[in-house]
Amino acid sequence: MTPRTAQADRELAHRSNAGIDVTLLWNEQTDELLVTAFDSTTGELLELPTARERALDVFHHPYAYAAEAA
Numbered sequence: 001m002t003p004r005t006a007q008a009d010r011e012l013a014h015r016s017n018a019g020i021d022v023t024l025l026w027n028e029q030t031d032e033l034l035v036t037a038f039d040s041t042t043g044e045l046l047e048l049p050t051a052r053e054r055a056l057d058v059f060h061h062p063y064a065y066a067a068e069a070a
Contacts, residue, residue: 009034013059024059037062 012033013024019040026033035058037046048069050058058065 013056015059022059022062024055035059035062035065 008027008029009025010028011023012026015022021036021038021040023036023038024033025036033050033052033055035048035050035055037048038044039046046062046066046069048058048062048065050065
């Protein structure tokens with residue numbers, strides 16, 4: 001298994017609203033998808049590895065999936 005590196009991440013989608021930046025990333029080396037949600041008001045970063053078939057749903061509703069990542 002190849003370790004995940006930021007250089008291998010490609011941004012597939014990004015959105016911002018009310019100080020929260022949500023990004024859908026694809027890692028070329030590992031072929032894994034990751035949704036991140038960064039709250040600039042609190043500095044909190046949420047990272048959600050996600051399956052291909054639900055990546056867009058996680059991108060649009062990251063906090064609904066936050067409990068699964070905990």
